Amino acid sequence: MVDDTSASGAAQPEGTTESLHDTADAPVRVRVRPDALRPLLSAVGALVDECRLAFAADGLRAAAMDPATVAAVEVELDADATESYTADGTVVGVDVDRLEEVLAMADGDEVATLALDPEAYRLHVHVGEVEYALGLFDPESVRGPGDVDALGFEHTAALTLPGETVGRFVRAAGMVADHLTLAVDPSEEAFVAAADGDTDDVRFVVPREDTTAFEAGEARSLFSLSYLECVERPVPSGTDVRVTLGEEAPLGVAYDVADGGGHVEAFVAPRLQAV
Amino acid sequence: MVDDTSASGAAQPEGTTESLHDTADAPVRVRVRPDALRPLLSAVGALVDECRLAFAADGLRAAAMDPATVAAVEVELDADATESYTADGTVVGVDVDRLEEVLAMADGDEVATLALDPEAYRLHVHVGEVEYALGLFDPESVRGPGDVDALGFEHTAALTLPGETVGRFVRAAGMVADHLTLAVDPSEEAFVAAADGDTDDVRFVVPREDTTAFEAGEARSLFSLSYLECVERPVPSGTDVRVTLGEEAPLGVAYDVADGGGHVEAFVAPRLQAV
């Protein structure tokens, strides 16, 4: 843990080399391990450059929809998963990649402090030797997703499998095509990813026994590979993901990070079948 | 080992998500560790994009000559080096890099199954969760080398040395020139690679005691560096290579892979000496 009291000294001289802000009485002040927050920012940053970040009473929340409105993601970090948490419900617009880069400067187990300066409209990030003042945007100027929860309700089949497996079938499909079919065959008790190319076809089969949960049901939809990549790439290695599917319905991909204190839920809209 | 019987089920519904082919009674069916086959494909793929692949009675064979007919390579995998081998002598034309990429999707020690579908003219590759249907070409449309064996018979000197050493003298020569002289000096009992640049010269000496076999004889030829790179790059690390040389004669580079069950033999034609 980092002792950041040095940032809250008394009278200090003027100029860029002084402490950026006294954060002790900030309306939002979160102390968090960078490793807990970064996978959530990665999941959002894979779809958008800027997002709305809400400092709600029970935790941090961000949501984003890609400009073409094909994919959406919601992430959440429980207040309990932080080292300390003070928040008043403020919602800000933030440069996702930039905040992730700042947290990436942490050395080992250093705890980062995020403190809101409402007057200067900046988020002060203190991590190790670094004090970073991040300019914020009006959250109204940032596109947010519509009612993301509604998208996930239509699924007819669900399964839980290693995130690495998702990465493997996305790469296998990418060898032959730019879209792929995801399906569950209840009689075969298998999840199937399949792609047809001009000369080659590929089919990737995950039998029920290679999953940790399997709710069988007729499901079959076509997806654009590039959106699946955006959803799959940020999954931390060693993470199990819950996949939900339907008949020409959105794909849901959900997983936990930060020892269960962080949550990612992503959706990808299906493409029209070329049948 | 992979149990691929799941691919040979009974009646299956139509569509891309079904098993691609029932391979149990294919005229060619080879079960092989990807690690045994990949270095052979790398050696061919360094020279050409497409090659002829023969499923002979005693093993797999491929051969290629680069478009400028300066370098040629022959590779072979003994039937004994596979897990199981059924073949009828069929020769097909294949996209070398693509087949290597498919095998690269194997996870650890998974065995791959290659099965020929003569009607659809495809090679079915089943490795782990992946079933890949690889489109084949008419072998007559693919350039094959002439009588490669004849090229190797003229050598006057030979030596065996680590593949890494070949890599080192190719890189050293590349610092100053785009061609290099390879020679054996019987009186010095040394192999010498030398290159002359505009301002700098480099000479790389391998004395007999740093080789594992050394047949001395007058030998000296000039080679194009880019072709030597194509021959050297695919040599797996830790592999000894047998180098054969002559007077203004082709260079031969031969080595075994897959615990001695796979064989690579490459030849590079000399350039005219600029003397």
Place this chain on the structure above:
Amino acid sequence: MVDDTSASGAAQPEGTTESLHDTADAPVRVRVRPDALRPLLSAVGALVDECRLAFAADGLRAAAMDPATVAAVEVELDADATESYTADGTVVGVDVDRLEEVLAMADGDEVATLALDPEAYRLHVHVGEVEYALGLFDPESVRGPGDVDALGFEHTAALTLPGETVGRFVRAAGMVADHLTLAVDPSEEAFVAAADGDTDDVRFVVPREDTTAFEAGEARSLFSLSYLECVERPVPSGTDVRVTLGEEAPLGVAYDVADGGGHVEAFVAPRLQAV
């Protein structure tokens, strides 16, 4: 250690495959571990392509100033830090990166021999199996720095800290701007690197207790980030650097390599404050 007596044989036949030069009675002949010399060449090569290299009685010396005359570096390798050292004070012009590349071909602990051929005006570098003849330039044609020592005398504060810390504050500043302020605050007893961007600011604080030496004094100057990068990048990992600072004065960065037998001293001129 390498036995390079094989290069000094009796009568040898003509041609590129013969030994390049008999170096036994060269006026300059230095046997040195490549690892001792390479970090010095890296420090020079980060600023210039060509430099003057002096084979003085007590050791090797090189110095360089970048074309814009903002940064300068002096490096030195004590004769005692070599395996053997014979020199007559010759100064040559040398391609720094090329000499470093040649030394990089060394395998493990091999000792390199550098021998001057004054007639052909080449430096013969013998390392492992490689004999490299490096063409030299007239040292008068190579820009050298002026009186570098004078630059370092104006400092009002100094501190010693890990080279990695320098790398971290340079990267942190680079997130928001292309220049940064380096300062020492005597009352705070801290070294501060700070950069102001269009939307974001960053401040990097190193308190006295995180340094291994700290001479407090008022110091504050603005520097161009790209020059600091050129000075910081070649610092070998695990190396402590001594930083000297003044009021709108040059920055000095000095460190030892090769177990204390090699010395690097770099200076960067300040930019005008935009105040």
